[in-house]
Amino acid sequence: MVLDHFVVESPEAGAVSAYTDIANDVLLDHNLARAIQKLHIWIDPEYPLFLVAGTLGRLPPLVRLRDFAEVTYAPGKVTLGINEETHLATLLDRLWSRYGKNRVEQPDRWTVEIADEPDLPVDRDLAAMVVSDPAEGLVRDLIYALLSIAPEGFRVREHSYENGRFWLASSENTLPEDLPERIRALFAKMEEPS
Amino acid sequence: MILVPITYKGGVYRHDEIVDLIADLGGYVIQKHMLATEVVLLCLVPRDDIPLIERIGRPLGGEVQPSPLVGTEVAIVTPSLSIHHLPHPACDIAEYVRRLGAKSNMVGLARGYGKRVAQTSAEEREIINEHDCAVFLLGNFEHCIRKKMEALRRGIEVPIILTGKPPTEELRRAVDPPVAGYVGNVGRFMHRTKEADEIARLDAIVAEITRVLDLRREEIAKDPLSASPARLMAVIQDKVPEVLDVTSPTPITVQIAGLRVKLPYAEYADRLRSAEVEEGVTIGKLADVLPSRMRDYILVRIKPSSETDIVV
Incomplete structure (x- = not known):
């Protein structure tokens, strides 16, 4: 050693x-x-x-959302295209705690959708969110x-x-x-x- | 007739001939392993007949090796069963001793760690005392070994072999009153023993166990047992055939002066006591049939001939 x-x-x-x-x-x-x-x-x-x-x-280095996912903003929802699953479980935990389980959906293995509500908007700088250290x-x-x-x-x-x-x-x-x-x-x- | 412990390794093909030959010569197969196409027999055979077994085994690819630990049960005592002591060195030593023919049992103490708090429970002491000898695997500090051994050895009646990191002479000086055997330069380590010097240390442990058990055999020879443990094993296999259905690798474990029979004590103890070795001589007359502290097994302790006035 x-x-x-x-x-x-x-x-x-x-x-x-x-x-x-x-x-x-x-x-x-x-x-x-x-x-x-x-x-x-x-x-x-x-x-x-x-x-x-x-x-x-x-x-x-810190793992940020942009390191393994693409974030697309559309009216009413924010879509995350997951490229690598390693940090997906931690990401879901963080999204659930920040936006609540009722607003976070995972229609398939590689996609996560967050409902964008006017009174509780999704962070516009979501890609920079720290997922894990x-x-x-x-x-x-x-x-x-x-x-x-x-x-x-x-x-x-x-x-x-x-x-x-x-x-x-x-x-x-x-x-x-x-x-x-x-x-x-x-x-x-x-x-x-x- | 002097029976000596050997290991026979050979092919499965026609190995029954070797088993029959050993029985015909008056020897006993203590344990039989079938490993794919190989068979390993741990046996006690008459000393003069070893060349005959070698000669008959040679065409079958058989080899005979002396195995001084066949017919012994050794407790490998480790301060705990945590990552600190397992799998290395405790499992390595238990496995190596097993290769040389001994039946080794690992005894992980509940509170064997720490120089101030180390202690053994009554159950642990009784289990260790059911063996032929106990190998205590202690750590790297002479200071701790000196303190801990005072507590750990209390109530242990079987010979103790102490291993630790300090050299053998330092271990000898550290423990008072002395124990039966010492092996230094072992201690706690956290990698598998595979280098030549590490294997040499395992060999040193086996040599020390062999020396201590030879002394024990000499002691027993001064007042011989009423029956040989291997003979009682054959009697039990014959009279209580249910033991042959036990799935344990050694349904009957042979010790230097006794046997561990892996059948429930409550159901089988009386049948064992009344099993006849020879006309009018039952196991109950030759030995104490006791409940073992290991599961619900039966422990048979053979009495010396001076106590029974019988030798069979």
């Missing part, structure tokens, strides 16, 4: 190689190795505490993968993701009070020139 920064630290030397292999296997199995840019893992079996911090590489799924998969890497007994957990930076802490006991400092220290180590 080629990351810009990939370090596993632990007071037990044997465990370092074991957890390097585990992290490697899990991230490759979940197709996350390409998404992650930096990863730093710290495991203390004494406390016990498992900390991981990292950054994601280039995030996949692949980063959301990526982060969900990432957290699941990190929990698979962490020792199983560490059931007290906390995690965060913001602007491509993520961290996860887990322990069998209450998380330490100085957790934010420890996380900051891990990020600082990642920033150090190798």
Whole structure:
């Protein structure tokens, strides 16, 4: 696995190689190795505490309606010609929540029609609507993968993701009070020139 | 007559001749697998007759290999059944041990994880104690193994083989009082064992199980059993033919000093007790016929000859 920064630290030397292999296997199995840019893992079996911090590489772009459908405005209705079904379920969810199920019809597999009513008009810039954010799924998969890497007994957990930076802490006991400092220290180590 | 465990692998064509030959020689077929055009027989045969079986099996494409674990039931104990421990390494080890002839059962503990909270339930302990030995697959930290083993070993009466990431010597130092066997450099990993060094680790586990079970056999030999488990298996197959209709791969699992019969205890225990091994000698006299904690099966524990004054 080629990351810009990939370090596993632990007071037990044997465990370092074991957890390097585990992290490697899990991230490759979940197709996350390409998404992650930096990863730093710290495991203390004494406390016990498992900390991981990292950054994601280039995030996949937002999926907008225009990326997979053509929007045609006609009097009384707006027709969406679907070119690719991958995001259709999410699209229908969004249209139902925005316009209501009674206004959204799907006469066939490749067509969605929205009733355009004068008092509740359909957005004229519907093509730019964000249908899904692949980063959301990526982060969900990432957290699941990190929990698979962490020792199983560490059931007290906390995690965060913001602007491509993520961290996860887990322990069998209450998380330490100085957790934010420890996380900051891990990020600082990642920033150090190798 | 000393019976030794072997595996016979050969074609399905005329394999009945080998089965008959083993019976004629006084041996027992413990398990028979039919895999498409191949048949695998796990058997106990007289040591002196192995060359004869090889000679008769050769024209039928048969091979004979020693399988030290035939006739044993091994518990592979893993801290849980979650993604952290399954399918690797627990399933890999259970499968490898099975290839060498043992009947392996995976025991996934409900609360075997965590160094502070790890524990076993009474049911788990009783199930593990029904086996010939238990292989505990622990993780990567010596510190955790030391703490957890204190709790996990409590109430386990069968020999324990401990595996973990620290080297064997460190495992030996970490656990006090000592357990029966140690295999280091295993630990938790999350990929299939297929590289040469990984297979070598599996071989090391099998070697340690074999060593521990040989010691157990030596211990039993000092006060021999009233009957050989394989012989009782043949008696049960003869007197309680319903067992032949059981769809389990091993309707009767042979252990070092007992048997697990996969029939409902409530219905069949009395018939089993009254089954005659020889004139006037019933299984009930030679062994304790007990309900197993595994489903509703029957566990037969053969008594030593010093207790029954009978050897058949």
